[in-house]
Amino acid sequence: MPATVIVGAQWGDEGKGKIVDLLARDSDxxxxxxxxxxxxxxxxVGDETYRxxxxxxxxxxxxxxxxxxxxxxxxxxxxxxxxxxxxxxIRTDGLVFVSGNAHLIxxxxxxxxxxxxxxxxxxxxxxxxxxxxxxxxxxxxxxxIRVQDLVDPKILREKIELAAAxxxxxxxxxxxxGHFDADEVLTTLLEHAERxxxxxxxxxxxxxxxxxxxxxxxxxxxxxxxxxxxxxTYPFVTSSSPIAAGAAVSFGIGPNRIDEVLGVAKAxxxxxxxxxxxxxxxxxxxxxxxxxxHEFGTVTGRERRCGxxxxxxxxxxxxxxxxxxxxxxxxxxxxxxxxxxxCVRYLLPDGSETEEFPAHQSDFHHCRPVFETLRGWSExxxxxxxxxxxxxxxxxxxRVLEAxxxxxxxxxxRDRVLALR
Ligand code: IMP
Ligand code: MG
Numbered sequence: 001m002p003a004t005v006i007v008g009a010q011w012g013d014e015g016k017g018k019i020v021d022l023l024a025r026d027s028d029x030x031x032x033x034x035x036x037x038x039x040x041x042x043x044x045v046g047d048e049t050y051r052x053x054x055x056x057x058x059x060x061x062x063x064x065x066x067x068x069x070x071x072x073x074x075x076x077x078x079x080x081x082x083x084x085x086x087x088x089x090i091r092t093d094g095l096v097f098v099s100g101n102a103h104l105i106x107x108x109x110x111x112x113x114x115x116x117x118x119x120x121x122x123x124x125x126x127x128x129x130x131x132x133x134x135x136x137x138x139x140x141x142x143x144x145i146r147v148q149d150l151v152d153p154k155i156l157r158e159k160i161e162l163a164a165a166x167x168x169x170x171x172x173x174x175x176x177x178g179h180f181d182a183d184e185v186l187t188t189l190l191e192h193a194e195r196x197x198x199x200x201x202x203x204x205x206x207x208x209x210x211x212x213x214x215x216x217x218x219x220x221x222x223x224x225x226x227x228x229x230x231x232x233t234y235p236f237v238t239s240s241s242p243i244a245a246g247a248a249v250s251f252g253i254g255p256n257r258i259d260e261v262l263g264v265a266k267a268x269x270x271x272x273x274x275x276x277x278x279x280x281x282x283x284x285x286x287x288x289x290x291x292x293x294h295e296f297g298t299v300t301g302r303e304r305r306c307g308x309x310x311x312x313x314x315x316x317x318x319x320x321x322x323x324x325x326x327x328x329x330x331x332x333x334x335x336x337x338x339x340x341x342x343c344v345r346y347l348l349p350d351g352s353e354t355e356e357f358p359a360h361q362s363d364f365h366h367c368r369p370v371f372e373t374l375r376g377w378s379e380x381x382x383x384x385x386x387x388x389x390x391x392x393x394x395x396x397x398x399r400v401l402e403a404x405x406x407x408x409x410x411x412x413x414r415d416r417v418l419a420l421r
Pocket of ligand 1: 011012237239
């Protein structure tokens with residue numbers, strides 16, 4: 001398919017990196033459409049493990065890689081990432097494209113993100129503290145600094161002085177922290193500008209031309225559906241639009257240009273940070289899944305909370321993204337369990353049961369999972385075919401969701417993906 005969106009169908013960390021890496025082989029351009037260095041994609045290539053945060057994963061396949069207008073960019077992180085890839089022998093020259101309309105994460109955004117979380121205490125969101133929320137907030141209030149401002153030192157100075165004056169009041173008076181010196185911030189940013197300048201591009205035109213030429217474009221989302229600012233489990237969400245439609249918004253193309261939406265879901269669920277989580281595992285199996293699945297954050301190292309597969313939430317993801325097929329990752333982790341609970345309905349506070357994701361937050365916060373128990377398998381999952389019980393598990397998911405599972409992840413290595421169709 002010429003234009004495909006790969007979207008996280010849960011709360012992020014579904015293993016999108018690996019699926020993007022696989023599909024990037026047959027793509028000409030790989031596009032990251034939202035978020036910033038809060039994302040962390042892990043790709044294992046032979047003995048090497050790459051942890052990618054800002055740049056699209058396609059870079060590992062030597063593909064043109066674009067960062068869209070809907071992203072927020074931490075210049076120091078982006079430059080460090082490119083330098084690290086180059087140092088490890090991955091060529092990036094001529095392959096990096098950054099929208100001039102993307103917003104910059106400034107040092108005060110990072111400081112404010114941390115300060116706000118500390119102040120919230122028990123009520124914290126559990127952000128990655130990378131400055132994401134404050135950067136998007138400034139974008140929405142129209143005092144953000146954009147990538148294209150980097151190429152005009154006069155405008156950049158004005159914007160930095162304006163922003164610093166306001167942020168410093170917040171930092172000093174509200175959070176009792178130190179302030180930022182506008183001149184120092186400008187000096188550092190001008191150094192970064194020299195590196196970033198050649199990467200700045202009209203990414204809308206780039207995608208349009210690539211598609212017109214009949215070439216293939218892959219859009220990769222960060223985070224996941226339930227972390228979407230509008231449709232996720234607000235306020236325990238990120239500040240951008242991970243859902244598939246976000247790709248069209250970020251790259252400035254019509255939604256009708258997107259041909260396929262591939263949803264990526266783990267065979268179980270994880271969530272980092274706070275917020276309701278109906279299918280969260282109780283008892284020893286929680287730690288077992290975490291260990292087997294190496295469920296610790298790529299960016300923050302935090303323990304991820306683990307739950308059984310939630311088909312109510314996944315049905316919602318199929319709907320809001322227009323998912324045309326699914327990749328079910330990390331199925332091998334479930335090999336350790338003789339019986340596998342799968343959440344098929346929610347029991348609501350009023351005693352009724354539903355297969356649809358609750359539209360009201362209170363219903364979601366207080367619902368209880370209704371599980372169906374599926375038979376496990378003890379065979380190790382290889383690369384040719386699935387044992388009968390694992391196959392039944394996949395078929396069950398397809399039947400309940402009325403969506404087809406195209407790919408199944410059976411291990412961490414790059415080649416441990418089974419194509420079912
Ligand atoms: P923020 O994106 O740093 O503002 O964090 C907001 C929420 O999104 C927190 O619950 C984070 O744990 C979560 N989050 C952000 N990025 C990721 C990710 O890549 N994987 C999983 N959760 C994430
Ligand atoms: Mg991640």
